[in-house]
Amino acid sequence: MSVEVAGTSLRWTRAADVVVVGSGASGLVAAVSAAEAGARVLVLEKGTVVGGTSRKGEGGWWVPNNRAMRELGIEDPRDDFLRFYARTSRPDRYNPRDPTLGLPRWEFELQAAFYDNAAAVFDRLEELGAISGFHLADFPDYMSHLPEDVSKRAHLTIPKLPSGEPGTGLELIRRLTEACDRRGVEIVTGHRVTGALTDAEGTVAGVRYLGPDGPGTARAERGVVFASGGFTHNPELRGNLASPAFGGGAAVTNEGDFVPLAQRLGAAMRNMGNAWMSPIVLERALRGDPELKCAFIVVGDSILLVNRYGRRGLDEKMVYNERGLTMGQWDGIACEYPNLLMFPIWDQRCQDRFAGGGWDDGTIAGPGQDDSHVIRGVTLEELADNLRARVDAIAGHTGGVRLAEDFTEQLRATIARFNGFARAGVDEDFHRGEVPIEQFFHAATAAAAGAQAREDGEQVVFSSREEAAGVTDDEQVPNPTMYPLSDTGPYYAAIHAPGTLDTKGGPATDPDGRVLREDGSVIEGLYAVGNCAASASARGYLGPGITIGPLVTFGFLAGRHAAGRVAAGSAGATSRVPAGSAAVAASGVAASGVAAATPVAGA
Numbered sequence: 001m002s003v004e005v006a007g008t009s010l011r012w013t014r015a016a017d018v019v020v021v022g023s024g025a026s027g028l029v030a031a032v033s034a035a036e037a038g039a040r041v042l043v044l045e046k047g048t049v050v051g052g053t054s055r056k057g058e059g060g061w062w063v064p065n066n067r068a069m070r071e072l073g074i075e076d077p078r079d080d081f082l083r084f085y086a087r088t089s090r091p092d093r094y095n096p097r098d099p100t101l102g103l104p105r106w107e108f109e110l111q112a113a114f115y116d117n118a119a120a121v122f123d124r125l126e127e128l129g130a131i132s133g134f135h136l137a138d139f140p141d142y143m144s145h146l147p148e149d150v151s152k153r154a155h156l157t158i159p160k161l162p163s164g165e166p167g168t169g170l171e172l173i174r175r176l177t178e179a180c181d182r183r184g185v186e187i188v189t190g191h192r193v194t195g196a197l198t199d200a201e202g203t204v205a206g207v208r209y210l211g212p213d214g215p216g217t218a219r220a221e222r223g224v225v226f227a228s229g230g231f232t233h234n235p236e237l238r239g240n241l242a243s244p245a246f247g248g249g250a251a252v253t254n255e256g257d258f259v260p261l262a263q264r265l266g267a268a269m270r271n272m273g274n275a276w277m278s279p280i281v282l283e284r285a286l287r288g289d290p291e292l293k294c295a296f297i298v299v300g301d302s303i304l305l306v307n308r309y310g311r312r313g314l315d316e317k318m319v320y321n322e323r324g325l326t327m328g329q330w331d332g333i334a335c336e337y338p339n340l341l342m343f344p345i346w347d348q349r350c351q352d353r354f355a356g357g358g359w360d361d362g363t364i365a366g367p368g369q370d371d372s373h374v375i376r377g378v379t380l381e382e383l384a385d386n387l388r389a390r391v392d393a394i395a396g397h398t399g400g401v402r403l404a405e406d407f408t409e410q411l412r413a414t415i416a417r418f419n420g421f422a423r424a425g426v427d428e429d430f431h432r433g434e435v436p437i438e439q440f441f442h443a444a445t446a447a448a449a450g451a452q453a454r455e456d457g458e459q460v461v462f463s464s465r466e467e468a469a470g471v472t473d474d475e476q477v478p479n480p481t482m483y484p485l486s487d488t489g490p491y492y493a494a495i496h497a498p499g500t501l502d503t504k505g506g507p508a509t510d511p512d513g514r515v516l517r518e519d520g521s522v523i524e525g526l527y528a529v530g531n532c533a534a535s536a537s538a539r540g541y542l543g544p545g546i547t548i549g550p551l552v553t554f555g556f557l558a559g560r561h562a563a564g565r566v567a568a569g570s571a572g573a574t575s576r577v578p579a580g581s582a583a584v585a586a587s588g589v590a591a592s593g594v595a596a597a598t599p600v601a602g603a
Helices: 023-034 052-056 067-072 078-089 105-129 168-180 258-264 282-286 321-328 349-352 380-395 406-422 436-451 465-469 548-566 581-586
Strands: 002-005 014-021 041-044 133-135 157-160 186-189 192-198 204-211 214-226 275-281 303-306 344-348 375-377 492-495 496-503 515-518 522-528
Touching: 002 258, 014 023, 014 204, 023 041, 023 052, 023 168, 041 522, 052 168, 052 581, 078 258, 105 275, 133 282, 157 168, 192 214, 192 258, 192 321, 204 522, 214 548, 258 522, 275 321, 282 496, 303 406, 321 496, 344 349, 349 436, 349 492, 375 380, 380 406, 380 492, 522 548
Parallel strands: 002 192, 014 041, 014 214, 041 186, 214 522
Antiparallel strands: 133 157, 192 204, 204 214, 275 496, 303 344, 344 492, 375 492, 515 522
């Protein structure tokens, strides 16, 4: 990635008011927002298809104090929300008596701006026909058991297909792409940005790119918005994460292209050690499977996870971000990550009941699904022998992880102990199934596996745990998340390793998406949104869609702000307001800063 001054003799290949780099949800929202504000917008997408990581995911958005919550009378006060956000994102720094709750100021300002703007941004996007969704009122937050979470639920909305059925990230991207098309946004694929061009004062004036027809330049009269994703698929950068990761579910184009460019421009890089964590099916990641998602949930009840010693190391039903982080815990005496590889072990009953239910990235493969990662054994001894051979075969990719010599004996003892917990209904070691989100996810995945009601193969989505539980046929057990493994085979296993949905590191930004230097000053003309910017969530993960909620919110604000800029040296007043901004202002979206937002109608 290069940075150079654009001389007066430079001939621009393309020109627009706002250039957006990346076509995931944050980039497309920035494009819609800028175009709605009267700007000519060009989107440069590195991949061969539009959508980035967003098109691979479930596509839901987590929004505080959203309209549906208010209509239901569910309170989500600003101060309480900010305490909840700060407590989960920076537990080591959280201080409820501090003006910024112990957070760095830029991070606190982003969290506050998310609360102040998100609900109005999503309402506005719905008015513009750029999104459509339905609200899941009873979907609990991931950390609803914490006292700081006052509202506990109802933050999630998922995409809605034209038929009224639940959609995924594909539907989110389809609607945003259509919204761009209606506003004349030009989107070109196969264009990788290779550098930035500035004017003599250091204002970013455009980019260099490499496209199907060779190199080119794109002039940005008002600003460049980077929305190019994180660095999941850059092993060198990924190796800097605080918790180890072996790849992930991000688009394969997410290689951290923006990192060296932002550094050369003097950006303050933050949260480079954090990521949206989740376990992955390791062998799929090692094959470079472009359709790899993440093993979000350990689906099933007669299933447990053991480490290389044949012992459980965590609560299997723990939320995926926390499970991924727990797999990266360090043993300072053994000088190793004892849970670096975790092995799901399940029986035939679990295979029959839960195969193909979704959310585990095919760990328990259903009919017609790729099951090359599944290890089998008629007995536990045979399963352990076959698992050992598979682990040995990939040891060159895992730092030499191998099964302990007494793995089989320890596995048998571990299953016996787990079965006792399952019969009693209480997991004395890790408290499996004791928090609301674990109960909800288990019921929903059990129902989805049993129903298989969608012709397109997507999982069934339920609005409440009760609705999901109403269509399951689980045998009565004290704790529905646990059922004793059978005393006889066959048995199955797979290999999970920590991975990422994507990374959280990048330049610090203000609430308008403007990239900041170490001294807090703004790099003029440069914006960053989505996973290529430093996330205000730090290590936390509030709930499903907390990735898309903020990135869409700040994508909208960045696009609007960029559309309102006038390039240095251009004719006209620097306070120029783009056409269409009155409609945006009328939506109730707040200005930058941490003051309370302009009230939203109905709030």
